Amino acid sequence: MNINTGTFKSLEVLLNTTELNDDEWINFPEYGFRQYFLWKNVDTGATIALLEFQKGGCIPIKHIHASNQFMFCLEGEYEYIDVGFMLKSGCFYMNPEDHPHGPTLAHQFSRLIEIYDGPHYYEKPAYHTDESIGDFVKKENQENRLKQ
Numbered sequence: 001m002n003i004n005t006g007t008f009k010s011l012e013v014l015l016n017t018t019e020l021n022d023d024e025w026i027n028f029p030e031y032g033f034r035q036y037f038l039w040k041n042v043d044t045g046a047t048i049a050l051l052e053f054q055k056g057g058c059i060p061i062k063h064i065h066a067s068n069q070f071m072f073c074l075e076g077e078y079e080y081i082d083v084g085f086m087l088k089s090g091c092f093y094m095n096p097e098d099h100p101h102g103p104t105l106a107h108q109f110s111r112l113i114e115i116y117d118g119p120h121y122y123e124k125p126a127y128h129t130d131e132s133i134g135d136f137v138k139k140e141n142q143e144n145r146l147k148q
Contacts, residue, residue: 013039017050026132032057032106035114035132045119045138053078053106062102063125066138067118069095076110087112 015038026035032054039048045067053076062082071094073087080093081103087093087110095101097118119138124130 020050028127028132031060031127038113045116047114047116047120049114051110051112051114053110053112055106055108057106057110059102059104059127061126062100064098064100064122065095065116065120066122067097067116067120069120070115070117071095072113074111074113076112077107078110078112079105079107081105 017038020036024036026037028034034052036050037047038050041047071087071092073089073091073093075089076087078087079085080087080101082101085093086107121128121137124137
């Protein structure tokens with residue numbers, strides 16, 4: 001079979017993380033980190049993102065997620081303070097849906113891959129904006145708020 005690659009379209013995604021568009025990073029300067037969505041499913045809320053925390057960057061509060069959260073540390077030292085988990089290069093972290101966790105602290109510059117298998121939150125946390133997380137709040141909660 002001969003496929004004309006000039007007209008063939010694939011659903012696959014290929015990104016080179018050394019060539020990411022600076023304008024597509026979502027910055028959280030007050031918390032010392034930034035986020036780049038590598039992939040999103042707006043129907044389910046599932047995402048894969050690259051996170052970069054500056055030394056001292058943090059998620060300042062204990063919180064829960066509306067789906068399972070997975071993280072893989074590419075570099076740095078990133079701590080889940082309450083339980084003393086220190087993610088270093090090569091560490092994998094899984095936090096199940098509805099399990100309280102945090103706060104966190106980057107002890108040095110840290111780069112992580114973060115994956116959610118569904119919507120991130122039930123309600124938008126204080127450290128996010130509507131633009132940064134609006135599509136990834138559990139849809140039933142958004143619909144209920146609109147009815148009230």
